[in-house]
Amino acid sequence: MAARARLTDAEEAFIARQRVARLATADAHGHPHVVPVCFAWDGRRFVTPLDEKPKRVGDHALRRVRNIEERHEATLVIDYYDDDWSRLGYLLAQGRADILPPSAADHGRLLALLRDRYPQYQAMALEARPLLTVTPTRITSWGPALNATDEEPANTWQSSGRGNNFLPLARGRRSVRSFQDRPVPRAALETMIESAHWAPSPHGRQPWRFVVLTRAEPKEALAAAMGADWQQVLEMDGQERATIQRRLEKSHERIRTAPALILVCLYLADLDAYPDPERQHAEEIMAIQSLGAAVQNMLLAAYAQGLDTGWMCAPLFTPETVRVALGLDATLKPHALIPVGYEDRPPKRRPHRPIDDLIVRFE
Ligand SMILES: Cc1cc2nc3c(=O)[nH]c(=O)nc-3n(C[C@H](O)[C@H](O)[C@H](O)COP(=O)(O)O)c2cc1C
Secondary structure (H helix, E strand, C coil), rough: HHHHHCCCCHHHHHHHCCCCEEEEEEEECCCCEEECCCCCCCCCCEECCCCCCCCCCHHCHHHHHHHHHHCCEEEEEECCCCCCHHCCEEEEEEEEEECCCCCCCCHHHHHHHHHHHHHHHHHHCCCCCCCEEEEEEEEEEECHHHHHHHHHHHHHHHHCCCCCHHHHHHHHHCCCCEECCCCCCCHHHHHHHHHHHHHHHHCCCCEEEEEEEECCCHHHHHHHHHHHHHHHHHHCCCHHHHHHHHHHHHHHHHHHHEEEEEEEEEEECCCCCCCCHHHHHHHHHHHHHHHHHHHHHHHHHHHCCEEEEEEEEEHHHHHHHHHHCCCCEEEEEEEEEEEECECCCCCCCCCCCCHHCCCCCCC
């Protein structure tokens, strides 16, 4: 174990592979405080954002900020754990902590480093937020994981060389049904569509088209038209008047208040045509399967950018009304409506079955 103020190449490579650091600070009386943080390294300093979450409190009310204002000392631990203990490793950086105001000359450059490492930060308005930096004066590191050349692949994500972010994204996404009143950047919506466009499709024909709604009028028109259709169906089902009213209002509100909506349409015109109905049916099912893949790409792309989404199947039940309300071509079959925005409260999550229940055979 050696202590230095500079990182070796192997240490730089090690920290570049890790996603989280623990930041320890202490108050004037020496009471310790530790939080996990996302971080970047610029060759001289560690940087971590004070992100948008603490709305109710000012920055100085954050324990780590107060502590740093009282004494500019901090320690970062960046560690790697594996059940195979021959792969463990950590780096400890003790040093000086500072709060860097948005007006600082290098604020933009450091924020760009963070956004490179964590795409979620691209959708957050961090330009006006301070950053927290730790300039190490004493670096200590330990473990086989520090030896970049000898390090065994830690898991299949890392060994593939294709990033190790996927599972947390897939796990973290949830269907969100109410959003903050905050617009979605156009670039984020375009990234969602681009991700859809990379989805697998039958013969590579991409049998889906998207309608993106961000303005109030078309959202309102769509909500009103679908609501009228749904009211008829609910009355036909013999539901109570008050129940119908409540359900209609809820659905209307959901469409009207979504900061953005993406209507996903099936587009079959480019698919193969068969003389027999069985193959034609299979061709259409393939297109619908592909639509699901395109939607999932979009949901994950939104989530990766710090956004949240839902999935409304209502257009599938009233495609003609949706088409007319939005003036769409008859070749487009509305299938799903994806509300996009920033969640206003964490949604309840339905329990997911154990993975073993889903695998019928694995041999
Ligand atoms: C094809 C399809 C249609 C769906 N339709 C609706 C819907 O109309 N309204 C809704 O609130 N959620 C809808 N969902 C979302 C599911 O309810 C949700 O994915 C499920 O409860 C699991 O929750 P999670 O997405 O948070 O993991 C739909 C999902 C799929 C795949």
